[in-house]
Amino acid sequence: MIEVLYFAWVRERVGVPRERLETQAATVADLITELAAKEERYAWAFADLTSLRVALDQDLSSFDAPLAGVREVAFFPPMTGG
Amino acid sequence: MRLSVQAEPFDLGAESNAFAAGLQGAGAVVTFTGLVRDNGGALAAMEIEHYPGMTEKAIAAMMDQAAVRWKLADALVIHRYGRLAGDEAIMMVATAAAHRAEAFAAAEFLMDYLKSRAPFWKKELGVDGEAWVAAKEADEAALGRW
Numbered sequence: 001m002i003e004v005l006y007f008a009w010v011r012e013r014v015g016v017p018r019e020r021l022e023t024q025a026a027t028v029a030d031l032i033t034e035l036a037a038k039e040e041r042y043a044w045a046f047a048d049l050t051s052l053r054v055a056l057d058q059d060l061s062s063f064d065a066p067l068a069g070v071r072e073v074a075f076f077p078p079m080t081g082g
Numbered sequence: 083m084r085l086s087v088q089a090e091p092f093d094l095g096a097e098s099n100a101f102a103a104g105l106q107g108a109g110a111v112v113t114f115t116g117l118v119r120d121n122g123g124a125l126a127a128m129e130i131e132h133y134p135g136m137t138e139k140a141i142a143a144m145m146d147q148a149a150v151r152w153k154l155a156d157a158l159v160i161h162r163y164g165r166l167a168g169d170e171a172i173m174m175v176a177t178a179a180a181h182r183a184e185a186f187a188a189a190e191f192l193m194d195y196l197k198s199r200a201p202f203w204k205k206e207l208g209v210d211g212e213a214w215v216a217a218k219e220a221d222e223a224a225l226g227r228w
Contacts, residue, residue, distance in 0.1 A: 008131055008203035009214050058136035060199070074133060074201075078217030081161065081202035082116055082173060082193055 002067065004031075006045070007076035010052065013045035028054050029063045031073065051077055083145050083157045087137050089164040094171060101158050101176045108155035108178040110185040114193055120168025126207045130163045130172065133201035137161075144195045148177070151191075152184040159192065161202065194224045 005018045025031035032049070035042040046052065054061050055074040067073070086092075094115055102111050118128045145157050158176040166172060175192045179185040196202075204215040 005133070007133055007201070008205070011131075055133070055136055055201070058133070058139050060140075074136070076133070076201065077203065077214065078222070079198055079201050080204045080215045080217050081200040082197035 002031075002070065003072045005072065005074040007074065009077060010045050010075045013041060015041055023067075025067055027063070027067060028056070028061065028065050028073065031067060032063065045075070053078055083149060083154075084159075085138060085141050085145060086160045087132065087134075087141070088160065088162055091162070091170065092160050092174065094174060097158065097160065097174060098176065101156065101178070105155050105178050107180060108185075109180050110182040111176060111178045112182070112185040112189040113174060113176045114189050115174045116172045118166050118168050118170050118172055121206075121208070123168075124208050124210070125168050126209055127168070128166045128172075129205040129207060129212075130166065131203045131205070132161075132163045136201050140200050141196065144192055144199070148188040148191050152177070152179055152188040154179050154184070154188055157188065157192070159196070161196065161200070163202065191228055194221070194228065197221045198225060 001020050001022055003018060004021055006014045011017050023031055023034060025034050032046050036046045049063060053076055054063060056065055056070045057072050098113050141159055145159060148154060149157055155178040161173040175189050177185045177188040198221050206213055206215060
């Protein structure tokens with residue numbers, strides 16, 4: 001089981017702020033492919049990966065990163081702090 | 083060093099005074115404050131979302147890096163989340179160092195990193211609707227100078 005979090009417009013598109021998922025995905029990219037194939041709302045959220053960022057266990061990561069041992073995955077748009 | 087991620091407003095004067103009091107070996111204090119631009123009355127409010135846990139972790143790492151690089155005597159970051167009205171203070175950074183060049187550089191470094199590497203997302207609630215603030219390429223490019 002993996003905890004998946006969504007923020008900002010990714011959260012709005014997916015429709016929930018977080019969920020626990022059962023997945024066999026080996027990488028972040030595999031997880032995205034799996035989700036996008038599942039339902040239209042995910043396909044919409046993950047339509048443009050250039051405008052998405054991912055964090056694994058609260059550290060910024062990349063789409064080709066492996067998910068082995070990861071407890072928390074977060075998807076969000078580029079950050080706008082400050 | 084102190085970091086506060088909070089919904090409540092903060093008192094810029096009180097925070098600045100408290101920061102500047104009791105510093106050891108510092109000759110320079112720089113403070114920066116970010117405000118909500120009201121876009122000439124077109125903005126009703128700003129909603130700031132963040133990622134509890136990662137926010138603190140990411141900012142603490144930036145502060146540690148700045149402290150070592152510019153030999154800071156102290157540093158402070160306050161960043162708010164939730165709903166803010168126009169002209170309200172969103173965040174502040176304060177840095178203290180032996181000389182002003184280090185204090186200014188550390189403050190700019192922290193600002194550049196807070197913009198693009200701290201997990202906050204701003205949504206503008208305007209009189210004509212709402213929109214997420216898009217990240218600017220210039221903000222990402224600004225990281226390159228460090």
